[in-house]
Amino acid sequence: MAYSEKAQVFYGGELKSLKSGGLFKEERYIQSPQKANIKVEFPLGAEPKQVINFCANNYLGLSSHPEVVEAARKGLDARGYGMSSVRFICGTQDIHHELEKKLSEFLGTEDTVLFPSCMEANAGLFEVMLDKEDAMISDRLVHASIVDGMRLCKAQLFNYKHSNMAHLEEKLQETQACRFRLIITDGVFSMDGDIAKLDEICDLAEKYDAMVMVDDSHATGFVGKHGKGTHEHCGVMGRIDAITTTLGKALGGAAGGCVSGRKEIVELCRQRARPYLFSNTVPPVVVAASIKVVELISRSTDRRDKLEESTKYFRGKMTKAGFDIKEGMHPIVPIMLYNAQLAQNVARDMYLEGIYVVGFFFPVVPQAQARIRVQISADHEKEHLDKAIAAFTKVGEKYKILGKKKEEIIAMYGM
Amino acid sequence: MAEDLKKIIIDYVKKEYLEEDSDQEVNENTKLISSGIVDSFSMVSLKMFLEKKFHVKIPDEKATPEAFDSVNNILVLLKEFIKT
Numbered sequence: 001m002a003y004s005e006k007a008q009v010f011y012g013g014e015l016k017s018l019k020s021g022g023l024f025k026e027e028r029y030i031q032s033p034q035k036a037n038i039k040v041e042f043p044l045g046a047e048p049k050q051v052i053n054f055c056a057n058n059y060l061g062l063s064s065h066p067e068v069v070e071a072a073r074k075g076l077d078a079r080g081y082g083m084s085s086v087r088f089i090c091g092t093q094d095i096h097h098e099l100e101k102k103l104s105e106f107l108g109t110e111d112t113v114l115f116p117s118c119m120e121a122n123a124g125l126f127e128v129m130l131d132k133e134d135a136m137i138s139d140r141l142v143h144a145s146i147v148d149g150m151r152l153c154k155a156q157l158f159n160y161k162h163s164n165m166a167h168l169e170e171k172l173q174e175t176q177a178c179r180f181r182l183i184i185t186d187g188v189f190s191m192d193g194d195i196a197k198l199d200e201i202c203d204l205a206e207k208y209d210a211m212v213m214v215d216d217s218h219a220t221g222f223v224g225k226h227g228k229g230t231h232e233h234c235g236v237m238g239r240i241d242a243i244t245t246t247l248g249k250a251l252g253g254a255a256g257g258c259v260s261g262r263k264e265i266v267e268l269c270r271q272r273a274r275p276y277l278f279s280n281t282v283p284p285v286v287v288a289a290s291i292k293v294v295e296l297i298s299r300s301t302d303r304r305d306k307l308e309e310s311t312k313y314f315r316g317k318m319t320k321a322g323f324d325i326k327e328g329m330h331p332i333v334p335i336m337l338y339n340a341q342l343a344q345n346v347a348r349d350m351y352l353e354g355i356y357v358v359g360f361f362f363p364v365v366p367q368a369q370a371r372i373r374v375q376i377s378a379d380h381e382k383e384h385l386d387k388a389i390a391a392f393t394k395v396g397e398k399y400k401i402l403g404k405k406k407e408e409i410i411a412m413y414g415m
Numbered sequence: 416m417a418e419d420l421k422k423i424i425i426d427y428v429k430k431e432y433l434e435e436d437s438d439q440e441v442n443e444n445t446k447l448i449s450s451g452i453v454d455s456f457s458m459v460s461l462k463m464f465l466e467k468k469f470h471v472k473i474p475d476e477k478a479t480p481e482a483f484d485s486v487n488n489i490l491v492l493l494k495e496f497i498k499t
Binding site for chain 2: 140147157158159161164362363366367
């Protein structure tokens with residue numbers, strides 16, 4: 001048998017060490033659509049429990065929005081279920097083109113190409129844009145999919161300290177001899193919810209003749225006055241050369257991603273990006289629903305405005321309650337606990353209180369930076385937010401962390 | 416000679432990987448990769464620095480997280496390649 005005992009023992013050992021290291025990820029079965037109130041079976045076999053979801057990327061609350069679901073149904077009837085093809089053989093429908101056009105209009109870019117996911121957009125883009133005589137200069141905290149995409153590209157890799165513009169400038173100076181340089185950053189960083197300094201990055205890019213790429217997955221649809229993303233928020237519309245983003249978070253949350261930006265770069269992705277060329281087209285039902293999503297967010301900013309207000313309210317109340325929160329304006333709200341076990345205990349107790357949140361700790365975040373990452377949604381009403389604040393306060397009192405800063409929490413619980 | 420190399424590498428690690436206001440102590444035994452000071456993705460710049468500074472070529476298969484996990488480990492690795 002090819003699957004030898006040696007292999008079986010090895011894989012079994014790997015799983016065991018993940019479990020003993022506290023890194024084993026268990027899935028929770030959700031028995032309802034994705035929204036603020038969900039029904040969860042956890043642990044497996046337990047009686048399903050009604051909880052309020054504070055850990056989805058459903059920022060605009062569109063994942064189960066009636067108009068989006070209806071558009072998906074109509075799309076299913078009108079264009080079928082699957083395409084059984086990559087885009088360039090027989091997998092492109094009129095609606096794929098329509099969605100790409102609408103995304104370009106919304107994002108304020110020249111052209112857009114859909115990918116099966118933003119992970120695949122990031123896997124394909126760099127290899128298309130750069131070769132070995134070029135340089136990729138990336139923020140150190142970019143998303144894992146960007147790291148993987150850069151590994152697939154032959155260009156030399158440089159990286160700069162997180163959001164440190166002086167360090168970025170040093171790297172730009174070091175790479176002057178390269179043919180092309182591309183500065184690579186997330187628009188919003190997913191663990192801290194902090195926003196890239198795109199205005200300063202664009203200034204440096206122009207000073208040193210470099211291009212700029214932004215992964216705006218945690219921004220598209222709600223960051224910026226009209227929700228166009230980090231480039232709108234930072235006042236650099238038209239100065240970003242390539243944006244990658246996802247349809248899998250705020251924009252309905254189903255699947256799909258895209259590269260949007262300079263028309264030549266986008267067209268080259270259509271011709272050469274391997275994840276685009278060799279994976280199936282985005283399903284018609286997702287495309288039809290995404291068109292509706294873009295229409296909804298282009299027509300009104302009500303949902304992003306509500307999200308902004310709710311985020312302000314939640315951040316304010318939690319700070320007042322005495323929690324140590326990373327400052328910012330993004331609906332990712334990191335509740336800092338510093339100790340991994342404490343983060344896990346707080347998440348467990350919050351679940352018992354009917355609030356679904358998740359603890360993050362090393363190696364997902366740096367050592368001694370364990371936290372609960374709360375994500376606010378436009379689907380949350382004030383009573384959802386108040387319930388979460390009350391539950392956090394109760395659990396915070398239990399662990400005596402209210403009003404405590406980093407050093408005090410570490411003194412109590414260790415790093 | 417070893418002391419000079421040690422200082423050069425420690426200074427680089429501090430400048431390249433720590434924030435200006437960091438109070439993190441770095442000495443020859445400090446764990447760099449397994450402690451998270453240098454993540455595997457940022458290790459590339461450390462390898463490039465060593466190659467440029469000491470005029471050596473470290474093969475990718477030798478540039479493992481273990482080999483880069485402390486300044487002492489890096490010194491052991493460099494000894495293989497620096498011509499004396």
